[in-house]
Amino acid sequence: MPFRLLVPFGLLCVLLPPHHGAPGPDGTAPDPAHYRERVKAMFYHAYDSYLENAFPYDELRPLTCDGHDTWGSFSLTLIDALDTLLILGNVSEFQRVVEVLQDNVDFDIDVNASVFETNIRGEDCLLRPLEESKIRGMQFSLQNTKGVVGGLLSAHLLSKKAGVEVEAGWPCSGPLLRMAEEAARKLLPAFQTPTGMPYGTVNLLHGVNPGETPVTCTAGIGTFIVEFATLSSLTGDPVFEEVARVALMRLWESRSDIGLVGNHIDVLTGKWVAQDAGIGAGVDSYFEYLVKGAILLQDKKLMAMFLEYNKAIRNYTRFDDWYLWVQMYKGTVSMPVFQSLEAYWPGLQSLIGDIDNAMRTFLNYYTVWKQFGGLPEFYNIPQGYTVEKREGYPLRPELIESAMYLYRATGDPTLLELGRDAVESIEKISKVECGFATIKDLRDHKLDNRMESFFLAETVKYLYLLFDPTNFIHNNGSTFDAVITPYGECILGAGGYIFNTEAHPIDPAALHCCRRLKEEQWEVEDLMREFYSLKRNRSRFQKKTMSSGPWEPPAGPETPSSPENHDQAREKSAKQKIPLLSCPSQPFTSKLALLGQVFLDSS
Ligand code: DMJ
16 A cells, blocks of 8 residues: 655644754764764753752653652652663763662652553553543552663663672672562562453552553563563572563464454453554554563574564555554554654664665654654654644654664664754754753644653663764673673673663673573583593693603593583583583573674684
8 A cells, every 4th residue: 555645735844954963074974973972961961950850750840840750759760861871981970870779769669650640651552441541649550660670670780880889699689680679579460360461550569459450551561571581580580581471472372363463452351452453552562572582582482473473564564664553353454653652663673684674664754753853653644744632752762763773783874864863853842951851742842841761761872872883782792791690600791782672771691690591501511521621631642742652532421522421421410510610501692692683603
């Protein structure tokens, strides 16, 4: 179905001149060094204003220069901004904030999330039924896991790099890890449903409220595996990964005959309540976590599920490299709309190596950005214009996130141009004295009194990473840190970071630091044994040649040369539990992981 882009007459748009801002030295591409500084300045303008006017509230209100709690009163913006500080190179502030959080954040409270703000945030879950929107106070949305648990986990894993004095046992223990675990435990009661799919909200003190709506959006069910598997690996408690996997499986089993999932499901009955299938609001991070979970856990099953969905999505929802909304059972178009939240999709496609499709879709979305100087929440594709009541741009990161991934994959300067346009228009339209304000309407640039925490967690971070090719996050395995854990020596910081859906980077190698996977352990033990036997043989050989005696092959149980000997040694070492390894369960390939792609070392 081809679409014509109709650009309406009298459009109030921000069409930036081709080289608005500082060009590169050759006069063509934007200069990364210039834009790095601009992005840093943006960050500190917003961050300082949050600290000055809003902390300890969750968010800054940039028009009234004060703060408000939107998510449960645990200084969400500060938690969300923490790893951005390190990515920007501010080690001392990272250290200070870690102290502040330890002293101030408490999850053992009757959380009072405001009805109004919870409603607004509910926009991420499109088509949320009205009764679910009327969420009472004192509740904690499970969407918070992304920011709170993810932010704390990421900061925990980065804290040594940031010069924080870590406790003995790190990264398998530490104050930020304990906080993340405590927050995640508060969510577990939500998973106690007949289907294993969680409720959307839970009270931090009392668990799921009686009478809680059982209708949860798909993303609210399928966006746990990255944080929860990391938590399970670090703490040794499998419960987190288990509940996340069950929820993922139940969604998979609930797909329609044509392979699509809807938008909201009843977690008690397993019946779809909203049957719109698409890649955006209400579903988005489910697909994202299948791919990222697959990469993080090297899990072929998760990837296979995503690839099946990908086929159905292409067959039924893709038109001219746009993605529409369709009825999940019939595949008929229900909404010919592009949503700002969908702009993560090209980035996700790049993670599975589908660069050409990713670029084409990215360029479609970029035309919308150019048309308005931002992405409206909804964009009617056939009409080429905004949708009523969805004209705002709350400074979301998704298109910039895709540009960052695609630039890593292609080096195409068009992607830097999007970054340049984003810096220029965000500064021009949304910068106010006390931070950056949500754009209520991209047609007239009216502002809203809100700066969502994802602006510092995601938008600014992805912009900076787009312009900073040598950032430690982009490490390709050429450097790494060796740390001693209770389980032996372990490699961290080699790259291949997996960003959770709130842009908090998780070091995939960390998942192998705190538990021993028997098979991997044996493999490495075998290698070590072989290595030492070779070494010993070599020195014997050297001694023998020096004494000119005849060389004999080594023998004995400590030098396994046949598969049988390997097995015997394996059994023996399993019984004796000898800590032979420098890095017990670290697959070598993870040292070579780069932005989600794992390169096998063939040397
Ligand atoms: C973020 O809160 C998360 O990335 C979420 O999954 C969807 N998008 C918003 C920011 O737009």
